[in-house]
Amino acid sequence: MFFQQLVNGLMLGSTYSLIAIGYSLVLGLLQMLNLAHGDVFMFGAFLGLTFALLGIPLYLALLLAMLGAGIISVIVERLCFRPLKKAHFLGPLLSTIAFGILLQNVGTQIWGSEPSRYPQTTEITQFHLGPVIISSIQLIILATSLILMVGLDQFVRRTRMGRAMRATSENQTNASLLGVDVNWVVTFTFFSSGALAGVAGVLTALVYLQLTPFIGIRQGLIGMVAMVIGGLGNLRGAMIGGILIGVIEVMNDAYLTASYRDMIIFGLFFLFLMFKPEGLFGTTERESRS
Amino acid sequence: MLEMANVSKKFGGLTALENVHLRLEKNRTYGLIGPNGAGKTTLFNLVTGLLPVSEGSIRFLGQELTSLRSHQISRLGIARTFQNIRLFPTMTVLENVLVAQNIRTHSGITSLWLLRDGERKFREEAEFLLKQMGLWHKRKEKSTSLAYGEQRRLEIARALALKPNLLLLDEPAAGMNEAETEELLDRIQEIRNMGTTVFLIEHDMNVVMGICDTISVLNFGKLIAQGTPDDIQANEGVIEAYLGKEEG
Amino acid sequence: MSVYIEGVLALMGINILLALSVYAILTTDQLSLGNTGFMAIGAYVSAYLTVKSGFPLVPALIIGALTASVIGLLIGIPALRLKGIYLVMATLGFGEMVRTFFMNFEPTGGASGFRGPMGSSLILIYAFVLVFVVFFWLLSRSRLGRSLDAVRDDPEVASTMGLNVTHLKVWAFWLGAFIAGVAGGLYAHHMFYIESSNFNFLLATMIVLYVILGGMETFWGAVAGAVIFSILPEALRFMKDWRLSFYGAVLVTMMIVRPSGIITREMVRNFEEWLGRIFRTEETKDA
Numbered sequence: 080m081f082f083q084q085l086v087n088g089l090m091l092g093s094t095y096s097l098i099a100i101g102y103s104l105v106l107g108l109l110q111m112l113n114l115a116h117g118d119v120f121m122f123g124a125f126l127g128l129t130f131a132l133l134g135i136p137l138y139l140a141l142l143l144a145m146l147g148a149g150i151i152s153v154i155v156e157r158l159c160f161r162p163l164k165k166a167h168f169l170g171p172l173l174s175t176i177a178f179g180i181l182l183q184n185v186g187t188q189i190w191g192s193e194p195s196r197y198p199q200t201t202e203i204t205q206f207h208l209g210p211v212i213i214s215s216i217q218l219i220i221l222a223t224s225l226i227l228m229v230g231l232d233q234f235v236r237r238t239r240m241g242r243a244m245r246a247t248s249e250n251q252t253n254a255s256l257l258g259v260d261v262n263w264v265v266t267f268t269f270f271s272s273g274a275l276a277g278v279a280g281v282l283t284a285l286v287y288l289q290l291t292p293f294i295g296i297r298q299g300l301i302g303m304v305a306m307v308i309g310g311l312g313n314l315r316g317a318m319i320g321g322i323l324i325g326v327i328e329v330m331n332d333a334y335l336t337a338s339y340r341d342m343i344i345f346g347l348f349f350l351f352l353m354f355k356p357e358g359l360f361g362t363t364e365r366e367s368r369s
Numbered sequence: 370m371l372e373m374a375n376v377s378k379k380f381g382g383l384t385a386l387e388n389v390h391l392r393l394e395k396n397r398t399y400g401l402i403g404p405n406g407a408g409k410t411t412l413f414n415l416v417t418g419l420l421p422v423s424e425g426s427i428r429f430l431g432q433e434l435t436s437l438r439s440h441q442i443s444r445l446g447i448a449r450t451f452q453n454i455r456l457f458p459t460m461t462v463l464e465n466v467l468v469a470q471n472i473r474t475h476s477g478i479t480s481l482w483l484l485r486d487g488e489r490k491f492r493e494e495a496e497f498l499l500k501q502m503g504l505w506h507k508r509k510e511k512s513t514s515l516a517y518g519e520q521r522r523l524e525i526a527r528a529l530a531l532k533p534n535l536l537l538l539d540e541p542a543a544g545m546n547e548a549e550t551e552e553l554l555d556r557i558q559e560i561r562n563m564g565t566t567v568f569l570i571e572h573d574m575n576v577v578m579g580i581c582d583t584i585s586v587l588n589f590g591k592l593i594a595q596g597t598p599d600d601i602q603a604n605e606g607v608i609e610a611y612l613g614k615e616e617g
Numbered sequence: 618m619s620v621y622i623e624g625v626l627a628l629m630g631i632n633i634l635l636a637l638s639v640y641a642i643l644t645t646d647q648l649s650l651g652n653t654g655f656m657a658i659g660a661y662v663s664a665y666l667t668v669k670s671g672f673p674l675v676p677a678l679i680i681g682a683l684t685a686s687v688i689g690l691l692i693g694i695p696a697l698r699l700k701g702i703y704l705v706m707a708t709l710g711f712g713e714m715v716r717t718f719f720m721n722f723e724p725t726g727g728a729s730g731f732r733g734p735m736g737s738s739l740i741l742i743y744a745f746v747l748v749f750v751v752f753f754w755l756l757s758r759s760r761l762g763r764s765l766d767a768v769r770d771d772p773e774v775a776s777t778m779g780l781n782v783t784h785l786k787v788w789a790f791w792l793g794a795f796i797a798g799v800a801g802g803l804y805a806h807h808m809f810y811i812e813s814s815n816f817n818f819l820l821a822t823m824i825v826l827y828v829i830l831g832g833m834e835t836f837w838g839a840v841a842g843a844v845i846f847s848i849l850p851e852a853l854r855f856m857k858d859w860r861l862s863f864y865g866a867v868l869v870t871m872m873i874v875r876p877s878g879i880i881t882r883e884m885v886r887n888f889e890e891w892l893g894r895i896f897r898t899e900e901t902k903d904a
Contacts, residue, residue, distance in 0.1 A: 112702055
């Protein structure tokens, strides 16, 4: 039973990790929160659902959702971040709040505020690993998340673009003096952030099997919690933070009352910010305290 | 009145100030000079409490400053201006001066229904200060809309509104032409005449030599000389610091 | 007056208070995305007092607001150590924490909500609105108001002018929490029924949007933003369900072209000057 829950938690948590990574990427780069991120996640989920309803196979739907969410994320960058470079530092944050509300409303108009069901597109087989039962869907979720996370980690560490991203996070002026095309790095980062959120969206749809246009709010917030617990701007921290939260959530539902779930998670969020803002694994942010 | 003993400031591996001993007496004008990066502004930051000391003590009128926070230090009678002019951008010229008076009068929740009479005295004082700096006619303008020289004068007026015993001026003549510099010297003399001790950082030697009684010289965080303008001008170490060692 | 219009006006009054609560904290350059938490505390405490303990309405409201403000103090003090976005996230976390707490708190109904608080009226709501509007007006012309401006403009320089930045920031938090608590109490006694989901993140972000739209520079902006958002649904009837998209789009555009919002400090200054000229009496020389 325990191991079963652990696996479930891992699976759920990996979706949180993907969302958390998205927040972290933007935060690390521009030192600002993209509060529209949760709603980009929501759009990714619904795009995946729409494609699935059209009979498109899962892996293709995933890719298309990634693309779509990535593009929306770039739109957020163009409207909420780029024009506000000279504004008050909170400007982009406020703008993304507004944009998020716009996305939620558009989503409601397109797909309705009633829950939409995610269709079954593939045969589900059950695998038995000792005391644990995993369905093929769960394996797909786990595998996809892991591949993406490892891929991103390696990408940031080993490729030129990855280095450019890290350089720009550290110091934009220096990076551009060293020949980095900062605008392109920013665009790419936002795209990746959105794409990951999009995948997380589709995977979450597979977990819960039903969606409303308001899932972005909660899942987005949980992703933020995961980011804080792992350490702001710390990609590996975000991955582990997400999985931790997923496990906590599942364990809570299994052994405590479900309604305590969010209280515990947000309580942790608050406590970490108050007493350990650098998270479990340290932050790349310059200073968290004055 | 101000005594710095054995003061050091380190930022991680970097030593900004080392073992600085400094003594300021009342009613004199002091100068602090040195090449860029010597630690002059850091010294000001330590005195005003914007940075904590790594080592040493700073006493002002008998009080130990190193354990106080900057708002407590300014209430003891120390005011300053900043190297890169930091006025309050959303406030008018007059408001910038008025806010400096807040520590001298009711400025808490009671100020919401403050009686007019008490205010009048402070308003007149603000008017006097601004007129002295030639800025009264611009009192309703946004502080950032002023010309560079005017902004510097406003910063000084604002600092004076605190009625400080010690006034720290960080490069007050920077960016000024000859005429403005002459005027600045007159102002500083007036300030001195009213009983305020002045301690200034400057690169403009005309100002420093012209008005300071005692000059301290910093180089690489260390105090390398202290004395009258004549002493300093003749000091080899100082010349070397500014011009570099002669080869050969 | 029809019941419907009364309802709209009542909510408008409460929205004005909520916007002012965000503005109060914003005066010191701190953004709170968790004022719904303070609102909830004010709502539940005052409702419990009137319904379960038979308290009269106004004292219950005040106690509810004071409870919220004390908790605001407890948050504000450690929160001061946090910079920028950390503070924003902490307030966000706080709001969600309070919401989920009340979702589980049985004495006030837990997930099934709390039924019963009543007795609010338009007069009561707008009495509070008037009190706070007058308060903020006096604040804007006072030395305390100027201290707050200085802290917002440049806290380091403000501290060298003798201003206790910490005190002022915490005080602003206390004030914002108090006003939100009042709004919550009035809300509870107007709606007759409250549940934790009323105090959600969406609302928390909406009230911030009121202030952004109306103008962050003066308290009039917060009032204007709340009024506009409360009336707009009627004026924009034809847009039906696309209203929120419209708001979102307008705000994103506004942040780009007119980030100071509709009402600017300039505007208010000029207006006050114009008023002053018309009603000029034997006064001290301007300023």
